[in-house]
Amino acid sequence: MAKDEIIYDFIAIERKWQEFWEKENTFKAEDNSQKPKYYALDMFPYPSGAGLHIGHPEGYVASDIIARYKKACGFNVLHPMGWDAFGLPAEQYAIKTGTHPSLTTQTNVDNFRRQIKSIGFAIDWEREINTTDPSYYQWTQWIFLKLFQRGLAYVDEKPVWWCPNLRAVLANEEVVDGKSEVGNHPVERRNLRQVVLRITSYAEKLLQGLDDLDWPDSTKRQQKAWIGRSEGAEVEFPIDGQDDTLTVYTTRPDTLFGATYMVIAPEHPLLEKLVNSPKKEEVNNYVQMAAKKSDLDRTDLAKNKSGVFTGSYCINPINGERIPVWVADYVLISYGTGAIMAVPAHDERDYEFAKKFGIEIKRVIANLNECSEKSKLPYSGDGVMINSNEYDGMEASACKEKIIADLEAKAMGKGAVNYKLRDWIFSRQRYWGEPIPLVWVSEADYENSKAVDGVLKNLIPEDPVTTNKDGHTLYALPLPPTELPLKLPEVENYQPSGTGESPLATISDWLEIWFDLESGKSISHKEPKPDGKNWVPATRETNTMPQWAGSCWYHLRYIDPKNSHSLVSRENEAYWGGPDFYIGGAEHAVLHLLYARFWHRFLYDEGVLTNPEPYKKLFHQGLILGEDGNKMSKSIGNVVNPDVVIDAYGADSLRLFEMFLGPLEAVKPWSEKGIEGVHRFLRKVHRECHNASKHCDGEETNKETLRILHETILKVTESIEDLRFNVAISQMMILGNHLQKVDSYSVNTAKKLLQLLAPFAPHLAEELWEELGGISSIVNESWPKAKKELLVNEEITIVFQVNGKLRGQGQFPKDADKNTILTVAKQDEKVMSFLENKEIVKEIYVPGKLVNFAVKP
RNA sequence: GCCCGAGUGGCGGAAUUGGUAGACGCUGCGGACUUAAAAUCCGUUUCCAGUAAUGGAGUGAGGGUUCAAGUCCCUCCUCGGGCACCA
Missing domain, CATH: 1.10.730.10 (Isoleucyl-tRNA Synthetase; Domain 1)
Known part of the structure; x- marks a missing residue:
């Protein structure tokens, strides 16, 4: 090797070209291009204080390879980057140190940007976005107001997870095994006023939309399971001796003759009417005990059923039988009608309950495979109807529709569809999030706002959104879009108020305002009330939005990041559409990806967008483990820092190696x-x-x-x-x-x-x-x-096999015919030794590949 | 418990519609160059038997289909992920 060999000075080379690309604006995405577009999107990071993790670049490198490849293929490529920068860590840091979250965020973003730039991505940095930027969250708020206007936002007291250590309310998904996901602190249930989005009214669309998406099957399956559509019937059970009827939901109307008791949830509104006086105390005690149980307790005790007989009976609409009504917490008030007909013979949970309390178990479906009516119970499979009067002998699955039709004819029931999906609790009692742009006024002022000929008139939902405060009913009014962004006020203390309300509730200057019903303008109540009869006293909503909000629509903002008139212009939206490729972690399979689909579909329905689905093609990169095969973590000390790798080997080596480790979707260790x-x-x-x-x-x-x-x-x-x-x-x-x-x-x-x-x-x-x-x-x-x-060789290698075993090979011109090859193969010394004294049963020739002789002795 | 996905050398992993299992990289071993080292290059590295030529076994286990199975079918085991009173 020559001594004057030029060394591979990756540090100098990488610096040189990163400067070149920046100076030349090489990766600028053109808005007005004749070329076809290609939009490659990464799930944008939360800029944490810890800096870039070795796992971040994995997805970014993958999308970058595609972006650069598509550019070479003649596409006008958009590969953007931004920051999902609202969130708990910056707020927790603020509580501890008093540093404003925006300062923490700024520092972290600068560090993330430096690190990402050092890897040399083909990113159009002019399109960088930040969810905490008022010019960004103005449009997050704008979308919220649209949802509010269409009646898709409401306010309700909801039991939520409260974490005393974090002093914050957590979403279901932030609670794992009864502990907070962040910090692993214990959590408890509390009823708090929440802003809720009616995602359930999009359940069917969200389910059906999945079919056309090029997504990993597992992710589609998870979303389907989460939406949880089921088909069945609502059946009316008259209450014996009363005018009321109890409505239940069942997916098995074919088992109606097997219903031997009913169960209603402890929170069911009809419970009080159903309880007979001798049972009152027992039932009350049970209900109170159930109320104290958290969801966790209910889940923990899943297999240990409890319940109390109410003393009342219902009448089975199909055969007039009297059925006892029980109250038990294994029935959830939030699903279906909050009441069930229990068929212990054909439902595991009902079976267990019936066994425990000695309730009759009546088989109505025969399992044909077991050739016996005495096959094991509970049995939930297909079969033939028995003990069901005129339906006996029918196929159970076919019988479902028949029974529904018969119930409908008698006005005792109807076909029904249910979803597991719940409405989305959209509010957080925190500081570092987008303020929710609503104000609360009195009933009189609310009525007035509809009469006043102003900007609010058409922005108010058909049904008022109300809440109770100190015994008064307050009414929600939206800020008009012209008053956006509603910026986060400065606050002295980032601690949530002791009552679980957001820190914003402690800033009375900001909280209490004069509000103009005509213009939608507002000023602090500290100021004198302005002239004009439409100025009324109001309080602001103190909740902020969850971190999911900003990431629900960021894919749209990259298309038109600096637009101050709309969230995206029609022209840019028409050209860029949505991402052609979206890559990010599988941990977002349900939440982020479902919420984003919901908002995107809503905006499509509003005529803002031309496509109903945001992410046509989705991919999840696999986790990169530490060299020891464990998940990288500080405590184990197996964390690899990308800065160190780049210093030692260069960004190109880092990029190449992250892709060389193994299949992109696989979990694989670093080395x-x-x-x-x-x-x-x-x-x-x-x-x-x-x-x-x-x-x-x-x-x-x-x-x-x-x-x-x-x-x-x-x-x-x-x-x-x-x-x-x-x-x-x-x-x-x-x-x-x-x-x-x-x-x-x-x-x-x-x-x-x-x-x-x-x-x-x-x-x-x-x-x-x-x-x-x-x-x-x-x-x-x-x-x-x-x-x-x-690609074709002049000569081809043909493999000789005897009984599928490799016995030799030969070179042939590429156009050699079958007979020549077979003849040569048979003359091969080794092949011959295996053919000796044997009969060739079959000769197989696979063109260009192999010959195989099947022989028998 | 239910629903998915995956099991291939010492390691990460390759193998068109079933058609030469182990590409490529790492590690180990041997060698060249060098005073020496680094760097680089060459050879070798699935297992068993054999000095070797060679033979046999082999893709989690056991069956099956086929001229031919890592690939298709059945049963089971292990690991990973998701869901978990949703009637």
Whole structure:
């Protein structure tokens, strides 16, 4: 090796090209382009104080490879980045230190941006967004007001998770096994006033929309399960001796004859009427005990059923039988009608309950597979109706519709659909979130606002949104869009108020206002009341939005990030549409991805957008584990810092290695030795491109080199399309190894390799492209095309098998015919030894591949 | 408990519609270059038997279909993920 070999100075090379791209604005996405568009989106990060984790770049590199590849294929590419910067950690830090969350956020964002830039992504930084920027959250608030206007937002007392340590309300998804996800503190139930979004009215659309999406199956399945659609019937059970009827929901109307008791949830409104006086005390005690139980307790005790007989009976509408009504907390008030008919013979839970309390168990479906009416109970499968009067002998599944129709005819029931999906508790009792742009006024002022000919008139929902405060009913009015953004006020103390309300509730200057019913303008109540009869006293909503809000629509803002007139212009929306590719962690399979679909569909219904679904193609990158195979964590001390890796090996090596680790979707461990391997490959490419003595001008003449080159072009192209980057890299290594072995090769061959490598290791590719006399930037070159005619060898290798076992092989011209090959194969020495004294039963020839002789002795 | 997904060398992982299992990388071992080291290059590395040629076994386990199975079918085991009183 020559002593004056040029070393691969990745630090200088990477700095040079990052500056070049920035100066040239290389990755600017054009809004007014004749080219077809391609929009590659990453789930944007929460800029934490800990800085970039080695897992972050995995998805970003993948989308960057696609972005750069699509650019080479002639697309106008949008690959943006931004910050999901509202959230609990900055607020917790503020509570501890008094530092304003916006300062913490700014510092963290700067650090994240520096780190991300150091990896050399093809990002259009002019489109950077930040959810905490008022010019961004103005539109988050705008969307909320639209939802409010359409009656999709309401206020309700809801039991929520309260964490005394964090002094904050947590969402269901932030509570894991009865502990807070952040910090692992105990949590308890509290009833608090909440703003709720009616996502349930989109249940059907959200379910059906899944069918057309190119998403991982598991994610679609999770969303389907979360929405939880079921079909069945609502059946009316008259209460014996009263005028009321108890309505139940069941998915098994075919088992109606098997109902031997009823259960209502402890919170059911009819409970009081159903309780007979001798039972009153017992029932009251039970209800109180159930109310004290948290959901966790209910879940923990899932298998240990409890309940109390109310003393009342219902009449089975199908056969007139009297059925006892029980109250039990295994029936949930929030699902269906909050009451069930219990069929212990064909439902596991009812069976368990009936066994415990000695209630009759009556089989009405025969299991045909077990050939016996005495097969094991409970039985929930298909079968034939028995003990069901006129329905006996019918197929149970077919009987469902028949019974529903018969009940409908008698006005005793109807077909019904239910969803597990619950409405979305949208408020957080926190400081660091988007303020909810509502104000609360008296009933009289609310009525007045509808009469006044002002901006509010058309922004108010059909049904008023109300809440109770200190015995008074207050009415919600929206701020008009012209008053947005409603900015977060400065606050002295970031602690939530002791009552569980947001810190905003403690700032009376901001909280209490004069509000103009005509213009929607507001001023602090500290100011004198302005002239004009429409100025009324009001209080602001103190809740803020959850972190999900900003991420529900950020994919739209990148399309038109600086628009101050609308969240996205019609022209830009029409051109860019939604992301063509979306990548992020599987942990967002349900929540973020469902909420974003909800908002996007809503905006589509409002005519703001042209497509109902936000993310056509979705991919989840797999977790990168520590070298020890454990999840990276500070406490184990197996965390890999990307800054350190870049210092030691360069950004190109980091990029290449994250893709070489294994399949993109797989969970896979980091390896220090592994990154040395890919780094060695980049050095090899660098060395070969500087090895001028091996370079020839003109087209490549070595046939083998040509074949491998075009094989590589083909395989890399296909692999990028299929997101199998590890395979693409292997193939480039094969080409690299080959170039190293041959005496000489065309500069064109090396340049083609650089083009293939450019999406993966862009800095080195740019540098060597320039060294080899390439003009301008390599990102402007169009993607190489594989010539398939070069892929075929002049000679083909045919494998000889006897009974499927490899016994020899031979070289043949590529157009050799079957008989020639079979003849040669039979004369092969080794093959002959296995054919001796045996009868050939069958001769198989797979063109271009193999021959196989099936023999028997 | 229910629903998915995955099990391939010492390790990460490759293998078109069933058609040469172990590409590529790492590690280990041996060698070249060097005063020495680094760097680089060459060879070797699934297991068993054998000095070798070679033979046999082999893709979690056991069956099956087929000329041919990592790939298709059945049963089971292990690991990972999701759901978990939703009637």
